[in-house]
Amino acid sequence: MFERALVGSRKYWGLIVVLLAIIGVGFICYLKQLDYGLGITGMSRDVAWGLYIANFTFLVGVAASAVMVVLPYYLHNYKQFGKITILGEFLAVAAVLMTMLFILVDLGQPARVFNMILHPSLRSVMFWDMVVLGGYLLLNIVIGWLTLDAERKGEKPSAWLKPVIFLSMPWAISIHTVTAMLYCGLAARPFWLTALLAPRFLASAFASGPALLILFCLIIKRFTKFDAGKEAIEKVAQIVAYAVTTSVFFLLLEFFTVYYGQLPKHMIHFHYLLFGVEGYTGLVPWMWASLVLACLSLYLLINPGTRRREDFLAAACAAVFASIWIDKGLGLIVPGFIPSPLGEILEYAPTVPEILITLGVWGVGFLVLTVLYKIAVSVKEETAA
Amino acid sequence: MMKVSRRGFLKATGLVVIGLVAKPLFDTLSRLELPQLSARLGTLTGKRLAMVINLKACLAKDGCSDCIEACHRIHNVPDFGNPKDEIKWLRTVPYEDAFPELKHEFIAKGLKGLPTLVLCNHCANPPCVQVCPTGATWKREDGIVMQDYHRCIGCRYCIAACPYGSRSFNWRDPVPFIKEINFGFPIRTRGVVEKCNFCEERLAKGLPPACVEACWEKKVLIFGNLEDPNSNIREILHLHYSLQRKPYLGTNPQVYYIIT
Amino acid sequence: MYDADKIITGLIIFLCLITFPIYYNIATGKAAYRPEPKIVTEEKQCVESKGYMRAKHMDLLEEWRESVVREGKRVYVASDGKQYTMSLVDTCMRCHWNKAEFCDLCHNYVGIRLNCWSCHTLPKRD
Numbered sequence: 001m002f003e004r005a006l007v008g009s010r011k012y013w014g015l016i017v018v019l020l021a022i023i024g025v026g027f028i029c030y031l032k033q034l035d036y037g038l039g040i041t042g043m044s045r046d047v048a049w050g051l052y053i054a055n056f057t058f059l060v061g062v063a064a065s066a067v068m069v070v071l072p073y074y075l076h077n078y079k080q081f082g083k084i085t086i087l088g089e090f091l092a093v094a095a096v097l098m099t100m101l102f103i104l105v106d107l108g109q110p111a112r113v114f115n116m117i118l119h120p121s122l123r124s125v126m127f128w129d130m131v132v133l134g135g136y137l138l139l140n141i142v143i144g145w146l147t148l149d150a151e152r153k154g155e156k157p158s159a160w161l162k163p164v165i166f167l168s169m170p171w172a173i174s175i176h177t178v179t180a181m182l183y184c185g186l187a188a189r190p191f192w193l194t195a196l197l198a199p200r201f202l203a204s205a206f207a208s209g210p211a212l213l214i215l216f217c218l219i220i221k222r223f224t225k226f227d228a229g230k231e232a233i234e235k236v237a238q239i240v241a242y243a244v245t246t247s248v249f250f251l252l253l254e255f256f257t258v259y260y261g262q263l264p265k266h267m268i269h270f271h272y273l274l275f276g277v278e279g280y281t282g283l284v285p286w287m288w289a290s291l292v293l294a295c296l297s298l299y300l301l302i303n304p305g306t307r308r309r310e311d312f313l314a315a316a317c318a319a320v321f322a323s324i325w326i327d328k329g330l331g332l333i334v335p336g337f338i339p340s341p342l343g344e345i346l347e348y349a350p351t352v353p354e355i356l357i358t359l360g361v362w363g364v365g366f367l368v369l370t371v372l373y374k375i376a377v378s379v380k381e382e383t384a385a
Numbered sequence: 386m387m388k389v390s391r392r393g394f395l396k397a398t399g400l401v402v403i404g405l406v407a408k409p410l411f412d413t414l415s416r417l418e419l420p421q422l423s424a425r426l427g428t429l430t431g432k433r434l435a436m437v438i439n440l441k442a443c444l445a446k447d448g449c450s451d452c453i454e455a456c457h458r459i460h461n462v463p464d465f466g467n468p469k470d471e472i473k474w475l476r477t478v479p480y481e482d483a484f485p486e487l488k489h490e491f492i493a494k495g496l497k498g499l500p501t502l503v504l505c506n507h508c509a510n511p512p513c514v515q516v517c518p519t520g521a522t523w524k525r526e527d528g529i530v531m532q533d534y535h536r537c538i539g540c541r542y543c544i545a546a547c548p549y550g551s552r553s554f555n556w557r558d559p560v561p562f563i564k565e566i567n568f569g570f571p572i573r574t575r576g577v578v579e580k581c582n583f584c585e586e587r588l589a590k591g592l593p594p595a596c597v598e599a600c601w602e603k604k605v606l607i608f609g610n611l612e613d614p615n616s617n618i619r620e621i622l623h624l625h626y627s628l629q630r631k632p633y634l635g636t637n638p639q640v641y642y643i644i645t
Numbered sequence: 646m647y648d649a650d651k652i653i654t655g656l657i658i659f660l661c662l663i664t665f666p667i668y669y670n671i672a673t674g675k676a677a678y679r680p681e682p683k684i685v686t687e688e689k690q691c692v693e694s695k696g697y698m699r700a701k702h703m704d705l706l707e708e709w710r711e712s713v714v715r716e717g718k719r720v721y722v723a724s725d726g727k728q729y730t731m732s733l734v735d736t737c738m739r740c741h742w743n744k745a746e747f748c749d750l751c752h753n754y755v756g757i758r759l760n761c762w763s764c765h766t767l768p769k770r771d
Contacts, residue, residue: 037575038539039556044469048544048554108539108554108576115519115538126518126542187634188512188548265485341550342482342503346468525717533714534764566766568734574763589719 004378026360054329056102063095065209067172089144098365191269207243211317241301293323445500452596463562472553505581506638513543686740
């Protein structure tokens with residue numbers, strides 16, 4: 001089946017070359033980081049996690065969101081999703097791969113990463129996150145590949161695959177729940193210490209992932225003969241609309257508890273994020289951009305007139321993606337560290353090598369995704385013909 | 386030649402791989418350390434090392450930094466001269482930053498802005514130990530929270546979990562920033578976390594912690610075993626009003642502060 | 646398998662080439678180069694026998710490391726009953742202070758890159 005990735009149009013190879021170039025630049029920067037140390041990034045004494053962990057968190061959400069197309073198709077027999085479940089599963093594969101790479105580039109001693117398996121600590125949430133992410137990657141590769149292979153042969157997928165698919169659904173929820181637990185169990189960081197974090201993560205994941213999926217469907221439709229179908233896209237758009245609404249609702253609940261409760265050590269982090277503290281306002285424009293984009297997408301998605309038009313839908317999905325990337329990326333990680341437990345403020349801004357390494361990891365993800373989508377679309381085109 | 390289908394070959398390969406992986410995996414999983422309840426509750430295990438800091442007697446307000454210098458010299462702690470890369474085992478912060486919940490408008494004159502020594506609290510219930518994915522940081526029987534620079538993978542989860550900002554990360558090679566290397570103690574490589582170790586290597590030789598020794602006459606720092614009812618440290622805590630940093634977090638710090 | 650004969654021939658040629666140094670050493674009866682680490686010390690006896698140290702020094706060092714760092718136990722009782730402080734810098738390197746001619750010589754030869762010295766340092770000595 002893989003040979004379908006080795007034949008393609010000029011545009012396909014052009015895209016591959018561009019992605020390889022981005023990966024190459026990122027890799028060179030990563031070698032520099034290995035040589036100098038993580039000090040090459042904007043991270044510091046007080047801000048121990050930055051852009052890498054921000055992207056990690058965001059992408060776990062994208063990976064988990066595959067369940068939003070898998071579940072209606074397999075559990076509720078919603079036939080319209082038959083064509084796009086494979087796109088959801090392959091998106092999950094690429095996203096999980098990126099989360100793992102982001103953890104790897106964030107490690108101070110990447111060569112010792114296997115200490116997590118040689119000396120595992122069951123009390124550490126990070127150990128369990130490794131377990132669920134690894135499992136999820138495996139599940140999606142197996143499910144995606146075998147269902148596509150069966151489709152190519154015009155057969156039904158093997159019977160044993162069915163329970164595996166059912167297992168992948170709660171597993172998807174688990175990856176994002178455990179990732180939230182990395183943060184929401186730390187009494188030292190009041191900004192994250194909220195039981196609402198896992199639900200918030202899931203809501204924003206089910207908005208950002210399917211939004212990305214819609215964008216990919218629209219792009220694929222333009223460049224190939226594969227069309228996910230108007231009804232399927234409309235349905236995913238509805239899912240995104242509900243999820244964004246829930247996500248914003250959860251965020252407002254968080255604001256209420258913090259600002260009405262007036263607990264200073266909780267409030268100060270939100271204050272830093274929304275208004276700045278002592279003249280330090282590094283994240284303020286970003287967070288307001290996120291909020292404005294969220295409102296805009298809400299308007300475009302709730303209003304059926306705009307939601308059903310492809311151009312408006314594409315704009316809304318891009319807005320959702322950007323809004324949540326900020327809110328759940330740097331907007332979630334950095335304020336956890338500012339001010340520090342001692343009340344000191346050391347602001348964070350990513351450096352150029354850090355950004356290039358980040359782009360490199362995204363490049364790897366997109367490369368894997370391009371190849372997988374190429375295979376999937378080729379098979380779909382053949383079976384349709 | 387024996388006819389082997391591709392499918393059959395892959396199946397056999399898969400079985401071989403499972404066979405090779407199963408034994409080491411079982412060995413690893415069968416010696417997992419389960420969380421020890423006794424360690425969390427801090428039951429009596431014979432020795433519980435702790436420190437008392439006499440806040441007002443400390444001469445840091447007059448510019449004294451003997452203890453910090455002794456500590457950082459002996460442990461090869463680099464001085465980067467910038468807060469971004471900074472590594473600190475022992476340092477002073479204003480009183481209000483060490484005890485943020487005690488901050489108000491009318492703090493006593495002697496306490497307002499008073500340089501307060503802060504270090505790893507060697508918590509009885511350390512959150513850093515709970516989160517470490519590799520066991521690179523753990524609590525010894527005598528209460529010292531240790532850091533294994535050989536095992537640390539540099540994920541910095543412990544830094545996120547520490548409510549006291551007591552842990553530092555080697556963002557870059559520290560060697561050029563160490564004034565004079567003490568060959569009796571290792572330096573650190575980039576990419577690992579480090580912190581105060583209560584001078585575990587000196588205690589093993591029967592010596593007091595370096596900071597305590599540097600301040601021996603002034604008696605600002607008192608070090609001892611809290612399990613021993615006749616110890617000096619127990620008597621001091623018995624006679625004075627004492628504070629712990631952020632006690633409401635349930636970490637039970639083993640560095641106590643007295644204000645007299 | 647397609648082109649089985651070509652692939653197998655190729656594999657055989659590859660194996661011959663890559664194992665050539667071994668045949669060469671057997672045929673000529675001696676290795677082309679053999680590192681001879683120098684031991685410069687007043688002590689007559691290492692913590693364990695020469696043969697044991699040659700074969701197992703890495704295991705011994707790891708055992709020492711685990712014992713000192715993780716268990717806080719610092720005294721090593723050798724098989725002859727003598728006691729030693731478990732310390733790379735203070736015990737091993739007190740005798741084997743010529744790291745370049747002792748440790749590095751062999752390790753470079755067999756292409757092993759150690760990271761002991763990124764943290765453990767030795768004073769300069771002539």
